[in-house]
Amino acid sequence: MKSEEWKKELTEKCDNILAGYREVFDCIEKMPNLDIGDTDPDELGTFMVIKLSKLNKKIAEMSNE
Numbered sequence: 001m002k003s004e005e006w007k008k009e010l011t012e013k014c015d016n017i018l019a020g021y022r023e024v025f026d027c028i029e030k031m032p033n034l035d036i037g038d039t040d041p042d043e044l045g046t047f048m049v050i051k052l053s054k055l056n057k058k059i060a061e062m063s064n065e
Contacts (some may be wrong), residue, residue: 024055 001009031044 028048031048034044036044
């Protein structure tokens with residue numbers, strides 16, 4: 001692989017990560033407008049905190065590899 005190909009690949013992967021973060025935040029921003037029916041709003045908040053905590057933990061683990 002040539003350096004230019006590597007730089008292009010790295011740039012694309014970084015762009016994909018940033019797009020993924022944007023999608024996560026877009027999803028979180030939908031929460032106030034959800035039709036939750038009988039669902040407890042605190043349950044949704046707890047679910048979000050658990051998911052984001054697991055994501056944070058996994059990223060930290062990958063950083064330490």
